[in-house]
Amino acid sequence: MNFQDKHVLITGASRGIGKATAIAFAEKGAKIGLNFRSNLEAAKETLAELPGEGHQLFQQDISEKEGAQELITKFVNHYGSLDILVNNAGISIFHDIEEVDFEHWTSAWENTFKTNLFAISNLCYWGAKTMMESGGGKIVNVSSRGAFRGEPTKPAYGASKAALNSMSQSLAKKLAKHNIHIGVVAPGFTETEMAAVTLTPVERENLLRESPFQRMAQPEEVAHAIMFLASEGAGYSSGTIIDVNGASYLRS
Template sequence: MSGPLSGQRALITGSSHGVGRAAAFLFAQQGAEVILHGNQNMADADAAVQEIGPRALGAVQADLMMPGAGRELYTRAADLAGGRIDIVVNNAGIHWETPIDATDETWEANWAGLLQVNVMAVADICRTALPDMIDNGGGSFINIASRAGYRGEDKDHMAYAASKGAVLSLTKTIARQWGDKGVYAYALAPGWINTRMAPQNAAGIAAAANEIPIGRMAEPEEIAAMCAFLASGACASATGSCIDINGASYVR
């Protein structure tokens, strides 16, 4: 199969469902070989591998809440890919509510968990992948951040907003420091996406849609399409940039 991603091998985290799953399918359709990742939903990740077919090299289980899991995930994925991964989509993340009036124990545990999954695991994956990408002549990171990383978030999700701000800075630093090695880094800043992380009740869905000028949440396939475009290398000069995909709900 030929396509804009032919000959590329991609690791997509959090790909048992939602944006990651949509990206895995689209990347494969565009010619890439993909490695999926799941944790508690490994049955779904394995099912996606079977549905994608030969262009899915396998799925790796990793609990990114555990220190070091990002490094282990990348290493196992690289083994499946024969030692070369050209594209990493850091999509896995959590969106826990942490009110300021929570107990100290809950506050500290939630902040630690959010930073571990949303920042440290991403940083560990990037750190582990960088030497391989440099040795192989380059590669691309596409990190899923959030509009919250720029505008902030509601009072119960300060930790989430802080974590996504860190992802933005991480992405820009990688782009600035390793661009001369052929390593490119991009961030996406979605608003609400129609996945299980979005509101699920009628009132919540209506409230989310009401704040979005186009009147609806983004679909996973829209985020996947931008990931595929950036991964194609069609606009490498966009490295270091953050692409807003939020229906004009936050315009910078």
């Protein structure tokens, strides 16, 4: 896959899947816009690891309604065009219905959808408008296995990702005439820096047992699927949802 001089915007790019995706695209010649919300130190570290030149940090809270337009505008003003948009940023909030009060419950739903669905829909809107003017482009949205199997202690997370899948496929149909391709990657639990810090030994062991491979996904494996959907040869795969969960959850 060759992405020489392609302009790629990646949200949530300072760590984990976003970081691995940025490195993978940069290794193939792309110029990367790294979006992050608050962790400037981590974003700078990722920027320093990217091979090649022309990469740029874009600090923006995309959960705010105006944030999406501002981010796309800043990116296009800097690079001149947007070729590939990777919507990776997302949040996951514990809200077990047996344990939390109503205020926590409603707050979890509101904040999860604000970031995991509404922010991405806004980015798709402004990103697609830009791509229409330039003759096309690629949008890849990062979903989750939780959209299909359910998330008992974080139902808003599973619901937001299921809605993201549906929105992505609707846009794949609508935007095809503009040469804009939409793809989705649905990872299982992924071995990130955050997972290493937050998982207890028991939780880690349970996660390892979920897959017949007896391990979690690596960020680079998710990045590989993202790059495929963004590649020139994958245009007819628009509307596709790629599972990257190590056969831990199989859907028909």
